[in-house]
Amino acid sequence: MVFSDIPFLFYFLPCFLGVYFLSPKKLRNFVLLVFSLIFYAWGEPVYISLLLLSSVVDFVNGLAMEHFEGKRAKQRIFLCISVFVNLSLIGVFKYSGLIVESLNTVFGLSISAPAVELPLGISFFTFQTMSYSIDVYRKDIKTEHNFLNYMTYVCMFPQLVAGPIVRYSDISKELTQRKVTSDGFVDGCIRFLVGLFKKVLIANQIGSLWDYVNALEERSSALAWLGLVAFSLQIYFDFSGYSDMAIGMGRMLGFSYPENFNYPYICNSISDFWRRWHMSLSVWFRDYVYIPLGGNRKGKARQIINIIIVWSLTGFWHGASWNFLIWGMYFGFILAFEKLTNFPKMLPKAFQHVYSLFIVLIGWMIFAVEDVGGIKTYALQLFGAEGFVSPQFFYQLNNYLLILIAGVLLSTPIAAYAKKYVQKNKYVSCAVSFGACICGVLLIIASLAMLIADSYNPFLYFRF
Amino acid sequence: MNKFKFFLCASSLAIFTLGGIVSIAAPDVEFSEDENRILQPLPEIDGKAIVDGDFQLQMNDYLTDRAAFRNEFMRIYAFSQKLMGKSEYNGVYVCDDDWIIEVYNEPENTVQICDKFNKAAEKTGLSCSLMLIPTAVSIYDDVLPPNVSFKTTQRDVCDYFYSNTEMNCIDLWDTFENNRNDVQLYYKTDHHWTTDAAYLAYKEYCSTLSFEPLDKSDFDIEIVSDKFLGTTYSKALSAFPSYDEIVAFKQDMTGITVTYPQGEGELYADEFLEKKDKYSYFLNSNQSQVIIENENVDNGRVLLIVKDSYANCLVPFLMNHFEKTVVLDTRYYRNGASFAAEECGATDILFCFNLNTLDTDTAIAGIY
Numbered sequence: 001m002v003f004s005d006i007p008f009l010f011y012f013l014p015c016f017l018g019v020y021f022l023s024p025k026k027l028r029n030f031v032l033l034v035f036s037l038i039f040y041a042w043g044e045p046v047y048i049s050l051l052l053l054s055s056v057v058d059f060v061n062g063l064a065m066e067h068f069e070g071k072r073a074k075q076r077i078f079l080c081i082s083v084f085v086n087l088s089l090i091g092v093f094k095y096s097g098l099i100v101e102s103l104n105t106v107f108g109l110s111i112s113a114p115a116v117e118l119p120l121g122i123s124f125f126t127f128q129t130m131s132y133s134i135d136v137y138r139k140d141i142k143t144e145h146n147f148l149n150y151m152t153y154v155c156m157f158p159q160l161v162a163g164p165i166v167r168y169s170d171i172s173k174e175l176t177q178r179k180v181t182s183d184g185f186v187d188g189c190i191r192f193l194v195g196l197f198k199k200v201l202i203a204n205q206i207g208s209l210w211d212y213v214n215a216l217e218e219r220s221s222a223l224a225w226l227g228l229v230a231f232s233l234q235i236y237f238d239f240s241g242y243s244d245m246a247i248g249m250g251r252m253l254g255f256s257y258p259e260n261f262n263y264p265y266i267c268n269s270i271s272d273f274w275r276r277w278h279m280s281l282s283v284w285f286r287d288y289v290y291i292p293l294g295g296n297r298k299g300k301a302r303q304i305i306n307i308i309i310v311w312s313l314t315g316f317w318h319g320a321s322w323n324f325l326i327w328g329m330y331f332g333f334i335l336a337f338e339k340l341t342n343f344p345k346m347l348p349k350a351f352q353h354v355y356s357l358f359i360v361l362i363g364w365m366i367f368a369v370e371d372v373g374g375i376k377t378y379a380l381q382l383f384g385a386e387g388f389v390s391p392q393f394f395y396q397l398n399n400y401l402l403i404l405i406a407g408v409l410l411s412t413p414i415a416a417y418a419k420k421y422v423q424k425n426k427y428v429s430c431a432v433s434f435g436a437c438i439c440g441v442l443l444i445i446a447s448l449a450m451l452i453a454d455s456y457n458p459f460l461y462f463r464f
Numbered sequence: 465m466n467k468f469k470f471f472l473c474a475s476s477l478a479i480f481t482l483g484g485i486v487s488i489a490a491p492d493v494e495f496s497e498d499e500n501r502i503l504q505p506l507p508e509i510d511g512k513a514i515v516d517g518d519f520q521l522q523m524n525d526y527l528t529d530r531a532a533f534r535n536e537f538m539r540i541y542a543f544s545q546k547l548m549g550k551s552e553y554n555g556v557y558v559c560d561d562d563w564i565i566e567v568y569n570e571p572e573n574t575v576q577i578c579d580k581f582n583k584a585a586e587k588t589g590l591s592c593s594l595m596l597i598p599t600a601v602s603i604y605d606d607v608l609p610p611n612v613s614f615k616t617t618q619r620d621v622c623d624y625f626y627s628n629t630e631m632n633c634i635d636l637w638d639t640f641e642n643n644r645n646d647v648q649l650y651y652k653t654d655h656h657w658t659t660d661a662a663y664l665a666y667k668e669y670c671s672t673l674s675f676e677p678l679d680k681s682d683f684d685i686e687i688v689s690d691k692f693l694g695t696t697y698s699k700a701l702s703a704f705p706s707y708d709e710i711v712a713f714k715q716d717m718t719g720i721t722v723t724y725p726q727g728e729g730e731l732y733a734d735e736f737l738e739k740k741d742k743y744s745y746f747l748n749s750n751q752s753q754v755i756i757e758n759e760n761v762d763n764g765r766v767l768l769i770v771k772d773s774y775a776n777c778l779v780p781f782l783m784n785h786f787e788k789t790v791v792l793d794t795r796y797y798r799n800g801a802s803f804a805a806e807e808c809g810a811t812d813i814l815f816c817f818n819l820n821t822l823d824t825d826t827a828i829a830g831i832y
Contacts, residue, residue, distance in 0.1 A: 001520075001524075005524065005528065006527055006528040006531050007523070007524050007527040009480045009483070010481075010483045010484035010487060010527065010531065011484045011527065013480060014480055014481040017477070043517065043520065045514055045516075046515060182470075185473070186469050186473040187469070189472075189473040189476060190472060190473060193472070193476055205548065390613075391612075391613040392613055394610070394611040395609065395610070395611035395612055395613065398609070398610065398611065399549070399550045399551060399552055399609075400550075433466060434468055436468065436472075437468040437469070437472045440472040440475075440476075441472065441475050441476075441479075444475070444476050444479055445479070445540060446540065446544050448531075448537060449538070449540035449541040449544060450541060450544070451528070452528060452531045452534060452537040452538070452541070453537055453538045453540075453541030453542075453554075454541060454554075
C-alpha cells in the first residue's frame, strides 16, 4: 500500500484514525503496530518476516549490551552481530543479484543468481534498527525494554517504506508519552495534504514527460534537457511529497519525525545541495560512517577519501545497479573538489546556482537512465548529438509548460515568502487563508480524480 | 487555531471517509461504458494469492475501480488535464475543430505481423486481398496539435506491407486524400471511420478486383443517429462535445439472410443506437462469426473477411458481390484463416485492419 492511493485514503487511513483515537492511550502503540503490520503485509506478505527478524535481532542486542554494561569487548560483539545481520539482509536481498550477475559477466561464469525480490523498504528499516544498536553501544540512548514500544518505533507505517529515516533518539520520549494537540493534529493533516498534492498533482503529472523522453532513442538537445528537468522535478516532488505525508501523519499521532528536504534546488553548491536533499539519509551516513572513519579530523587527504567512501555508499544505497554507485562517486568527487578549493564560492551568486543545478541535473541523468551505455548516449544527446531542437521538444513543452512552471516555482520557498508577506496584514491574511482553504478542498478533489482516473502512479523507491 | 485550517483538515478527512463509505455502499459496476473496459471484480480470497501479493494488487484495483463518483472523477480528471494546457491525454489528441483523435504509437511488430499475414494467405492458396485502413491521425493530420510528429507513420507501415506481399493490395490513401474535404471520413468523437469512408474503400476494392460497384443512388442513405459520442470522446470527456451522425447505406434485403452464432438476425442492430456504443449498430457489435447469404448473386464466389471492427460498416457493401460472405473475428477464432476458408468453402479472402491498432491487435494472433 502507498499513501497516495485510493485504498489507503478511503479505507486504511479513516479506519486507522478511528480505531486509534477511540482506543485508550495505553493501547495506542499496539493499534499503531497492528495497522503498520497490515500496511506492510499488504505489499510484502512474505518479507514481513525480514522486518520482524531485523527488529528482534536489534531488540535482543540492545538488551544484551545493557546486560554487559561496562564490558566493552562483549558489547562490541553484539554491535557486530547487529551490523552483520542487517548488512547481510541488505546484501542478500538487495545486492546479491547484481553482484552475481557482474561476476558472471566479468569472469564469464554462469552462477545462477538467487531468485529473491527486493523487500519493500528494506534499506530504511535495516538502517533504523542498526542505528538503534549503534546508539545503544555508544550510550547515546538507553536500551528500550518494552518490546511493543520498540516494535512500534521500527514498524510504524508512516515512515516504514520510504522514510524519513527516524532514529530512536528522535522519538524515544514520544513512544511512551506523546501529546496530541488539536493544533498538532490539524497541522499534521495539512502537511499530509500538501504531500499528497506534491505527489499526485505535480510529481505524477510531470513524471509522464520523463517517461516519454527516457523511452526515446533519439533526443534533440533541448528535449534531453527538458527530460532531465522533468525528472528532477518528479523525484523531488515525489520524494519530498512522500516525506511530507509521513511527517504529517506522524504529527497527527504526536510524533515529530525529522525533516527530510529543505528546498534542495535553491542550493548554491553541491555541499549545500546535500544539506538540503534527503537529509535523514545524509545525516545517517555522516554519523555512522563519515565521523567513525575519522571525518575531517585526520587531515585533508583522509577527509577526501572519507568523503568519497561515504558518497559511494550513499549512492549505492539507492539501488542495486552500478549507475547508483557511479552517481554517488560522482558527487563524492565533486564534494571533495569543493572542499579542496574555494569553488564555487568565488563565483557570483547567480553562477553558483547555475553550476549547482547543472551538476545536479547531470547527476539525475546518471541516476535515472540506469544502464551505463544509455547514460553515455543520453549525455551526448544533451550536447547536441541528435541536433539541438526537434518538433517533439516544442510539442512536449506545449503540453507540459504550465505544470513545469508550477513545479519550478514551488521548488523554491516562494510560497513561504508569500505567506510571510501576506501575514503582515490581518485582513489580507484572512482573505488569503480563506482562498487557500477553498483551493485546498478543490485540490483534494483533483487529487482523487487523478488517482481514480489515471493509472499512472509510480512508486519510485521500490529499489531503495 | 486558525479556523480555515481546521475546516480544511475536517473536510479532507470527511471526504476520505465518506468516499470510502459511499464506495462500499454503491452497487458493483462491472463495465465502465465511459472507458469501454471491464472493471476489476472483487478478487476471491485465496491463501496462495495473498502470500504472492496478487490478491492485494487485485484488491487495490478493485477498490480504485469502484470508487464512488467514478464517472464524475473521470470528468474532473479530463477537465484538469485541459486546464493544465495538455492537448494529449488518456491516449487521445484533443484537436482543433472538435476532433478527438486516437494517439498513434510507434509500431514495433510490423515485420512479424506482415509475415503472419503472408503465411496465412499462402496457406489458403486462394485469391487474397489486403486492405489496411489509414486512420484520422494520418488523413486529418492538419488538425492535430502543433508539432506532433511520428518517427514511423502509418503510411510507412502500409507501404512496407504492400511492398512485401503477393496479395492484392487495396490502397486507400489516394481516394481518402482526394475526398477528405468533401466527406467526413472519420467520426470526430470515435476511433472508427464513417460509412462514407467505407463506401470509398468499397469502390477501391471493386476496382482492384474488377467488380462493378453499386452507385450511391442504389442505396437509401439514412441518418440513423445524430447523437453519437464515441470512444475518443470517452477518453477526452470534453464538457461541450460535438455530436457525430451515424449514416447507414440501406438497401433492399430480399434474398439476403444474415446469420449470427446465436441465429438469424439483421444487418443493423437498432438497439445499439439507444446505447452509448452506437458503432455496434453495424453487424451487431463484434461477433465471432457472421454469415451473409445472398441469393441474388450467382457467381459461385464466397468471400471470407478476416477483420477488426472497422470492417463492420464495410461488409454491407461487399455482400452484394458474393453468394456468401463470412465475417470472422479472429479474437474468438484461433484455428487460422486457412482452416476457416476451407470450412466455409471460400474463394476469396479479404484481410481488413486499421493501421492504428494493427500493431497491437490481439485478433491478429488467430490469423495464422
